[in-house]
Amino acid sequence: MNRVVITGQGTINALGRSVAETQDAMREGRCGIGPLDFRDVDRLSIRIGGQVRDYDAEDHFNRQQIALYDRFTQFTLLSAREAIAQSGLSFAGDLAARTGVVLGTSGGGLNTQDENYRSVYEDGKNRVHPFVVPKLMNNAAASHVSMEYNIKGPGFTVATACASSNHAMGLAYQLIRGGSADAVVTGGSEAMLCFGGVKAWEGLRVMSKDACRPFSANRNGMVQGEGAAVYVFESYEHARARGADIIAEIIGFAMSSDAADIVMPSKQGAARAMSGALRDGGIAPEQVSYINAHGTGTAANDKTECAAVADVFGAHADALMISSTKSMHGHAIGGTGAIELLACTMALREGVIAPTIGYEEPDPECALDIVPNEARDAKVDVVLSNAFAFGGFNAVLALRAV
Amino acid sequence: MDVRNKVIEIIAEQAVMDVEDVKPEQSLDDLGIDSLALVESIFAIEEAFDISVPFNANDPGSGEFDISSVGAIVKAVETLVVEQG
Numbered sequence: 001m002n003r004v005v006i007t008g009q010g011t012i013n014a015l016g017r018s019v020a021e022t023q024d025a026m027r028e029g030r031c032g033i034g035p036l037d038f039r040d041v042d043r044l045s046i047r048i049g050g051q052v053r054d055y056d057a058e059d060h061f062n063r064q065q066i067a068l069y070d071r072f073t074q075f076t077l078l079s080a081r082e083a084i085a086q087s088g089l090s091f092a093g094d095l096a097a098r099t100g101v102v103l104g105t106s107g108g109g110l111n112t113q114d115e116n117y118r119s120v121y122e123d124g125k126n127r128v129h130p131f132v133v134p135k136l137m138n139n140a141a142a143s144h145v146s147m148e149y150n151i152k153g154p155g156f157t158v159a160t161a162c163a164s165s166n167h168a169m170g171l172a173y174q175l176i177r178g179g180s181a182d183a184v185v186t187g188g189s190e191a192m193l194c195f196g197g198v199k200a201w202e203g204l205r206v207m208s209k210d211a212c213r214p215f216s217a218n219r220n221g222m223v224q225g226e227g228a229a230v231y232v233f234e235s236y237e238h239a240r241a242r243g244a245d246i247i248a249e250i251i252g253f254a255m256s257s258d259a260a261d262i263v264m265p266s267k268q269g270a271a272r273a274m275s276g277a278l279r280d281g282g283i284a285p286e287q288v289s290y291i292n293a294h295g296t297g298t299a300a301n302d303k304t305e306c307a308a309v310a311d312v313f314g315a316h317a318d319a320l321m322i323s324s325t326k327s328m329h330g331h332a333i334g335g336t337g338a339i340e341l342l343a344c345t346m347a348l349r350e351g352v353i354a355p356t357i358g359y360e361e362p363d364p365e366c367a368l369d370i371v372p373n374e375a376r377d378a379k380v381d382v383v384l385s386n387a388f389a390f391g392g393f394n395a396v397l398a399l400r401a402v
Numbered sequence: 403m404d405v406r407n408k409v410i411e412i413i414a415e416q417a418v419m420d421v422e423d424v425k426p427e428q429s430l431d432d433l434g435i436d437s438l439a440l441v442e443s444i445f446a447i448e449e450a451f452d453i454s455v456p457f458n459a460n461d462p463g464s465g466e467f468d469i470s471s472v473g474a475i476v477k478a479v480e481t482l483v484v485e486q487g
Contacts, residue, residue, distance in 0.1 A: 205457055205458055221460045263438065299459075299461060
């Protein structure tokens with residue numbers, strides 16, 4: 001079985017247009033959530049989000065590319081560019097065939113769907129642009145990464161709602177570990193902040209109108225974000241042989257299904273995914289110093305997640321740190337696990353734990369060290385990253401400092 | 403439209419019960435209405451009366467809209483219909 005390491009990372013999200021900007025924001029506990037800015041926002045009751053603001057596609061892509069790249073694809077390509085450049089890899093010959101691309105998204109080209117439905121239903125047009133289908137499809141982002149970088153091995157897209165990118169990264173890890181690939185470009189992207197995207201979420205009545213305050217007793221719901229994060233996962237041998245800079249090692253992964261409710265989280269399902277990741281990586285619970293929480297800021301998730309952590313870690317639950325960076329970048333749905341993994345690599349590499357901002361009141365049902373409001377310096381060796389999706393699909397990654 | 407009858411009809415449908423078996427003193431728990439059924443009930447009430455109900459599923463118990471019993475919901479809807487009518 002091959003060891004698997006991260007040799008490149010890239011992102012664009014509400015906190016920044018690069019890994020450095022994003023991690024600086026996490027270190028400073030800066031909030032990227034603000035008033036939403038898009039057409040018809042005045043018809044929404046939820047008007048805040050973690051939007052990538054002042055973004056102009058034309059700054060990055062030409063007209064022909066924009067005709068094919070939905071916003072979620074653009075975010076993916078910008079993140080992939082940063083990650084692949086950092087890795088120093090170029091994909092030709094055998095390496096091209098031994099490299100894969102596995103990305104997560106939930107909504108895929110939702111902006112493209114929204115714009116074109118509006119055009120035919122509201123504006124009464126009877127013709128849409130010829131590239132609507134290849135632009136909106138969920139695998140468009142992964143396909144364009146493959147084409148842009150000549151990646152010719154396994155390629156596919158994973159859609160498990162809020163756990164999409166954790167599932168994608170977990171599968172990328174397994175592909176390399178099992179010998180099916182030497183490198184995989186992986187992570188996830190989401191661009192759901194448009195009228196139809198937010199209107200649908202409003203219906204569930206789980207969104208906050210003012211702030212995302214995970215684990216705080218006065219939390220009142222989730223805040224949606226958008227963006228992408230992309231990584232280069234590579235076999236340790238391959239990375240070492242070429243003298244690559246190794247950011248962190250992936251050492252465990254587990255998935256579980258609640259088989260219970262379509263929206264309510266399950267303590268057992270979450271606990272099975274966390275303990276599964278520990279078992280997969282041969283990790284003793286006491287080795288884990290930090291967990292990047294799913295931490296959505298809903299009443300149900302946060303208390304269920306804390307109870308699951310307490311079940312898995314026992315007395316050690318009180319010694320470890322757990323934070324939710326969704327308080328800063330919002331819940332980027334299918335891209336969120338990838339963006340949140342940046343908090344894990346920052347913890348492992350720089351010894352800085354990203355805070356849970358917006359924390360105001362202790363909740364006895366979330367009585368863990370949630371690193372409130374301010375980042376903390378701490379040397380950590382092993383971390384987990386949690387993602388628990390609607391539909392009851394859970395995916396947890398374990399990482400170690402190298 | 404009679405607010406009381408319509409609200410009870412909506413709640414009865416979510417509870418999969420006959421209208422005459424839904425009593426004002428009953429709570430949503432008594433009727434077996436879970437969080438998803440509650441969100442659907444609120445939606446049906448908004449559509450039926452063309453009102454906006456202040457309700458956040460993260461904190462269903464407190465807030466401006468009293469859901470402690472069927473009778474309380476009827477009263478709260480009556481108030482909203484007057485306010486927003």
